[in-house]
Amino acid sequence: MSPKVRQKKVPIAEQKPEERIRNFNEVCLGYTMEEAIEEGMRCLQCKNAPCVAGCPVTIDIPGFIKALREGNIDESWKILSSATNLPAVCGRVCPQETQCEGVCTLGRGKDFEPVAIGKLERFVADWKAGSGVQSAPVVHRGEPKGKVAIVGSGPAGLTAAGDLAKMGYRVKIYEALHEPGGVLMYGIPEFRLPKAIVRREIENIKLLGVEVEVDTAVGRSITVEELRGEYDAIFIGTGAGTPRFIGIPGTTLNGVYSASEFLTRVNLMHAYRFPEYDTPIKKLKNVVVVGGGNVAMDAARSALRLGAEHVTVAYRRTQAEMPARVEEYHHAVEEGIEFCWLTNPVEYVGDERGWVKAVNCIRMELGEPDESGRRRPIPVPGSEFLLEADGAIEAIGQGSNKVLLDAFPELKLNKHGYIVADPETGATSVEGVFAGGDIVTGAATVILAMGAGKNAAKAIDEYISTKRLKAASR
Amino acid sequence: MHAILEKRLIAPNEYDMWVEAPKVASHARPGQFVVVRPTSKGERIPLTIADYDLKRGSIRFIFQAVGKTTHQMARFEVGDSLSDVLGPLGRPSEIKKWGTVMLVGGGVGIAALFPILRELKRVGNYTITVLGGRSSELVIMKDECRRYSDKLIITTDDGSEGIKGVVTEGMRVASEGRKIDQAWAIGPTIMMKFASLAAKEMGIPIWVSLNPIMVDGTGMCGGCRVEVGGEVRFACVDGPEFDGWAVNWDVLMRRLQQYKEEEKLSLEQYMAEVESVV
Numbered sequence: 040m041s042p043k044v045r046q047k048k049v050p051i052a053e054q055k056p057e058e059r060i061r062n063f064n065e066v067c068l069g070y071t072m073e074e075a076i077e078e079g080m081r082c083l084q085c086k087n088a089p090c091v092a093g094c095p096v097t098i099d100i101p102g103f104i105k106a107l108r109e110g111n112i113d114e115s116w117k118i119l120s121s122a123t124n125l126p127a128v129c130g131r132v133c134p135q136e137t138q139c140e141g142v143c144t145l146g147r148g149k150d151f152e153p154v155a156i157g158k159l160e161r162f163v164a165d166w167k168a169g170s171g172v173q174s175a176p177v178v179h180r181g182e183p184k185g186k187v188a189i190v191g192s193g194p195a196g197l198t199a200a201g202d203l204a205k206m207g208y209r210v211k212i213y214e215a216l217h218e219p220g221g222v223l224m225y226g227i228p229e230f231r232l233p234k235a236i237v238r239r240e241i242e243n244i245k246l247l248g249v250e251v252e253v254d255t256a257v258g259r260s261i262t263v264e265e266l267r268g269e270y271d272a273i274f275i276g277t278g279a280g281t282p283r284f285i286g287i288p289g290t291t292l293n294g295v296y297s298a299s300e301f302l303t304r305v306n307l308m309h310a311y312r313f314p315e316y317d318t319p320i321k322k323l324k325n326v327v328v329v330g331g332g333n334v335a336m337d338a339a340r341s342a343l344r345l346g347a348e349h350v351t352v353a354y355r356r357t358q359a360e361m362p363a364r365v366e367e368y369h370h371a372v373e374e375g376i377e378f379c380w381l382t383n384p385v386e387y388v389g390d391e392r393g394w395v396k397a398v399n400c401i402r403m404e405l406g407e408p409d410e411s412g413r414r415r416p417i418p419v420p421g422s423e424f425l426l427e428a429d430g431a432i433e434a435i436g437q438g439s440n441k442v443l444l445d446a447f448p449e450l451k452l453n454k455h456g457y458i459v460a461d462p463e464t465g466a467t468s469v470e471g472v473f474a475g476g477d478i479v480t481g482a483a484t485v486i487l488a489m490g491a492g493k494n495a496a497k498a499i500d501e502y503i504s505t506k507r508l509k510a511a512s513r
Numbered sequence: 514m515h516a517i518l519e520k521r522l523i524a525p526n527e528y529d530m531w532v533e534a535p536k537v538a539s540h541a542r543p544g545q546f547v548v549v550r551p552t553s554k555g556e557r558i559p560l561t562i563a564d565y566d567l568k569r570g571s572i573r574f575i576f577q578a579v580g581k582t583t584h585q586m587a588r589f590e591v592g593d594s595l596s597d598v599l600g601p602l603g604r605p606s607e608i609k610k611w612g613t614v615m616l617v618g619g620g621v622g623i624a625a626l627f628p629i630l631r632e633l634k635r636v637g638n639y640t641i642t643v644l645g646g647r648s649s650e651l652v653i654m655k656d657e658c659r660r661y662s663d664k665l666i667i668t669t670d671d672g673s674e675g676i677k678g679v680v681t682e683g684m685r686v687a688s689e690g691r692k693i694d695q696a697w698a699i700g701p702t703i704m705m706k707f708a709s710l711a712a713k714e715m716g717i718p719i720w721v722s723l724n725p726i727m728v729d730g731t732g733m734c735g736g737c738r739v740e741v742g743g744e745v746r747f748a749c750v751d752g753p754e755f756d757g758w759a760v761n762w763d764v765l766m767r768r769l770q771q772y773k774e775e776e777k778l779s780l781e782q783y784m785a786e787v788e789s790v791v
């Protein structure tokens with residue numbers, strides 16, 4: 040390896056922990072142009088580019104980094120946006136450490152860190168937006184090739200919509216909530232993914248000609264039959280938005296939240312700015328968050344920013360097994376969140392007013408690996424202990440959103456209640472209906488949902504084109 | 514944006530509104546509700562669809578001004594618009610020929626009861642309606658309900674109209690000499706609780722329409738959870754109607770108190786704001 044290559048990533052500016060725990064502003068402040076170019080210089084421009092293979096939407100990583108470090112940021116952005124419709128989002132929330140950066144050649148060197156691919160992606164996307172030069176969108180002119188309805192405006196739906204519009208389809212997204220974006224809007228907090236950035240990327244997709252109709256729950260505000268009558272194909276990206284509860288005694292106590300409710304109030308409804316915004320959220324002192332994924336980290340750090348004195352994350356396995364992004368875990372630790380490993384709640388204990396006052400927990404130990412390959416947590420008999428809490432937030436996972444599925448009984452579901460779809464094309468058991476994202480895989484990641492949207496867009500194009508060919512030859 | 518087409522004060526603090534919402538109007542069924550967000554900084558609140566007009570593409574709701582959001586909506590005038598209306602949500606009521614049905618309504622709950630009554634009558638049930646309120650002027654929609662009721666009983670706490678007493682008195686009178694196959698009760702939580710207890714005593718199955726605090730209304734937040742028959746259910750997608758015998762009323766009433774202090778602050782601040790403008 041060239042001795043000139045710096046071993047560590049160029050450090051990136053962040054809000055100091057003692058400041059950021061009092062605001063919802065973004066934690067990571069991003070690179071300057073000089074820093075980004077310096078970091079870009081670390082890329083070895085590998086011929087085999089393992090990073091590209093590690094990226095679910097196969098961004099030409101060495102390509103965009105090369106253009107960036109040559110100062111050709113416009114070109115760099117073009118390379119990025121030919122593969123992803125949401126680069127500023129991906130740069131912020133993708134689990135890079137297990138994807139592109141996880142396999143980066145540079146990171147294989149002893150004492151070397153991988154290239155900060157995510158941070159560079161984010162830099163290019165932000166620079167492009169800040170430069171004010173909106174490149175003219177590639178709007179398809181002439182007769183549309185067909186009409187496609189997209190159900191749900193999360194990353195899967197947005198990606199499928201953007202790609203289909205680029206191919207020349209007339210696309211309309213139907214979204215149940217009053218703002219498009221899915222989890223990007225209602226789940227992931229402002230301090231990690233500013234909503235202005237999500238809105239900006241959605242505006243870019245609209246510039247491609249995609250229409251977005253909010254406040255429309257497909258299956259209720261409009262039926263599946265109506266959609267099938269009006270469109271040549273349908274893509275379903277309704278996500279895994281139904282909160283699961285452990286189901287222990289005390290779940291209906293006041294102060295016990297699902298992470299979805301807590302985060303929706305805070306993000307989509309802006310409760311952190313109550314009473315300027317009308318939706319309230321409880322100001323809690325001692326909060327116990329149950330779970331170990333990104334959702335748990337987001338809930339814990341939001342509770343802290345809302346003024347909690349003590350926030351404890353109770354996770355039934357250990358740090359090694361926790362699915363949260365490493366960066367977010369580190370940020371949480373810096374911010375003073377406490378972690379209780381090998382701990383699971385067994386009951387919420389209420390006071391005389393019906394508010395939770397403590398969480399009764401049990402210690403766990405790890406046994407044999409289960410089907411997920413992770414060692415199964417087993418309760419240690421007699422090890423119960425109380426964690427004092429006036430608020431408890433469950434972040435133990437989500438199930439499929441049923442509003443559409445209940446109204447579409449022909450659609451085949453698997454035993455977990457998710458849509459059965461071809462992993463390559465997203466084709467479902469119903470002709471002309473495609474699906475992707477969390478509603479097929481169960482709760483996963485932004486980039487996997489985008490990958491599914493991308494593949495489905497290709498498959499939908501093929502499906503409609505062949506249908507038209509057949510009709511023409513008849 | 515959803516334009517307000519008509520607005521009327523129909524009882525002290527109770528408003529009757531027709532709002533443009535063509536998608537909702539063309540799919541609405543009795544028993545369903547919408548989630549309304551009046552302004553871009555507003556809260557999402559659920560309101561029952563009291564009626565719908567396919568031709569005009571509009572829906573009707575009747576609401577009581579209780580907190581900031583409903584007071585703010587009360588100040589909207591014809592021509593103003595609500596920012597968001599999502600629906601219809603929830604499972605429709607089970608409309609079929611039951612035989613004899615009893616419909617018990619209290620306060621603004623009467624608005625939710627009305628479309629159910631009308632449909633039950635349309636499919637050929639014998640309908641007995643019991644409407645209750647603190648006083649005569651608070652018993653809304655009497656004439657509309659009378660039109661679809663074979664028998665209409667009114668109860669008032671102060672005796673200013675009909676039977677002096679609460680709706681359960683009316684229920685007892687209604688069931689005299691007639692077997693009732695199915696009942697509905699919609700109104701304040703405490704009224705639904707006692708109506709359910711009374712119905713159980715009389716051996717009448719009863720549907721109630723629960724009104725927990727909601728956020729999205731699409732099964733996504735879990736905030737609307739209620740306990741029915743010992744199980745946790747989401748009122749927005751599993752309900753809002755549930756078997757009144759099986760509802761855990763104490764849990765529901767307690768959960769409705771969750772944001773009391775915040776709601777008070779919000780209303781006080783809003784009232785101070787509008788008063789300073791006037």
Ligand SMILES: Cc1cc2nc3c(=O)[nH]c(=O)nc-3n(C[C@H](O)[C@H](O)[C@H](O)COP(=O)(O)OP(=O)(O)OC[C@H]3O[C@@H](n4cnc5c(N)ncnc54)[C@H](O)[C@@H]3O)c2cc1C
Pocket residue numbers: 132133134190191192193194195196213214215216219220221222223226227255256257258276277278279280302333334337364440442443475476477478482483484485486488
């Ligand atoms: C708090 C939180 C933090 C996360 N953090 C990360 C992270 O850091 N990195 C990462 O990669 N992933 C993260 N994830 C996971 C990631 O957000 C999801 O995997 C991804 O958003 C799934 O995308 P999707 O398009 O399938 O669905 P969603 O984003 O869930 O969007 C589905 C949309 O469909 C709408 N919808 C549902 N039913 C209907 C209907 N009937 N009609 C119309 N619209 C409907 C919903 O309202 C919603 O807007 C996080 C998830 C959560 C909840």
Ligand SMILES: Cc1cc2nc3c(=O)[nH]c(=O)nc-3n(C[C@H](O)[C@H](O)[C@H](O)COP(=O)(O)OP(=O)(O)OC[C@H]3O[C@@H](n4cnc5c(N)ncnc54)[C@H](O)[C@@H]3O)c2cc1C
Pocket residue numbers: 546556557558559560561562574575576577578579580581582583584621624625723724725726727728753769770773776777780
């Ligand atoms: C399915 C359903 C149908 C409803 N139909 C009607 C109707 O037809 N007419 C009508 O007047 N009211 C109806 N309600 C109640 C109505 O939603 C509340 O009165 C309204 O949300 C109060 O908002 P606010 O900001 O004015 O008052 P707030 O000050 O916020 O609250 C006052 C009280 O209203 C209740 N409440 C507050 N927020 C909500 C919420 N998001 N969801 C449910 N209840 C809440 C609480 O008990 C609270 O103590 C219905 C509720 C549900 C769940």
Ligand code: SF4
Pocket residue numbers: 081082083084085088089090091100101142143144145153154156
């Ligand atoms: S693997 Fe790492 S060093 Fe190689 S091209 Fe990709 S980012 Fe550059």
Ligand code: FES
Pocket residue numbers: 726727728729730731732733734735736737738747748749750
């Ligand atoms: S209101 Fe959110 S799940 Fe019912």
